[in-house]
Amino acid sequence: MDKGKIAEWFISLVMEREQAAAIVGDLLEAGASKSVGWFWSNVLRTWAMSVWRDVRSHPGFVLGLAMLGILVNAAGCFVASLAMALLERTIWAGLSGWEASLWLFAERLLVVSVGAFAAGRWIARFSLGKEVAVCLAMVLVAPPILNVLDVLMWGFLTLAGGPVAVAPLTFVWWNNGWMLFSLVPYLMGAMLARRRQGTGVTGSGPGVA
């Protein structure tokens, strides 16, 4: 695969495909006498500046949709957790030690992936062309919310004298790690939905003509 096609795919994640193609054409033309590093650094800068422009020009839209996306993500995780709970009745009972830990990790991975994938698909319906900006906003906004909720719950359980399994810092790390991981299924869900809907940014949302 040549660098033009890879760059075009990458830039088309944040804008209309034909616009991305024209930009890559410009970069190939202007970069004919320049290094490969110049080409790729400008591909990355163009990508990053486009995402930043989306956030700056419509901050309310991006953050609002990110917050709703977090709720969809939570709902997706809840449904996936229920499904896993049904499976646990048959599988979990026979496991112990490292097998149980591995199963727990796989279960968490699956639940988080399903929830984030569903949220990504939902986001794509309303933010065509701005999916990456909204997904990044979700990854940045969700951990502080989860951290505050978890610390509050930890404080409440401690005060109530209930069982507290882990220290606050542990689940803060878990929250941040899982949310960072969520970016992959978010984007996969969003991009798959966009592909099904067609090529471009002809849908709804501010700035989408």
Place this chain on the structure above:
Amino acid sequence: MTDILLGEFEQIVLLAILRLGENAYGVTIREEIQEKTGRDPSPGALYTTLARMEEKGLVRSRLGEPTADRGGRAKRFVKLTAKGTDALVAAQRAYQNLLRGISLPGLAHG
């Protein structure tokens, strides 16, 4: 009269587009800015500015024919709209009003 306030870089890009006429697209606009102002804007900054101005209705774009030296990709030609021209005229008039009555070294004006 337009109520759109243009930033300095937006004015530079619009002037470069005007100068280039029918041949204004990403590469030539950057070259024109480099040649006439000595600035070297990054492609990312230029495309972001063009997208923003198109969103505001200051410029419109059309795709040209795909060419082999661009890997079969078309050029995106840009042109000022009437709204863009009005905004540019208003901005330049403001500069001229500010300059009137003062003299800057190396710059001749009335």
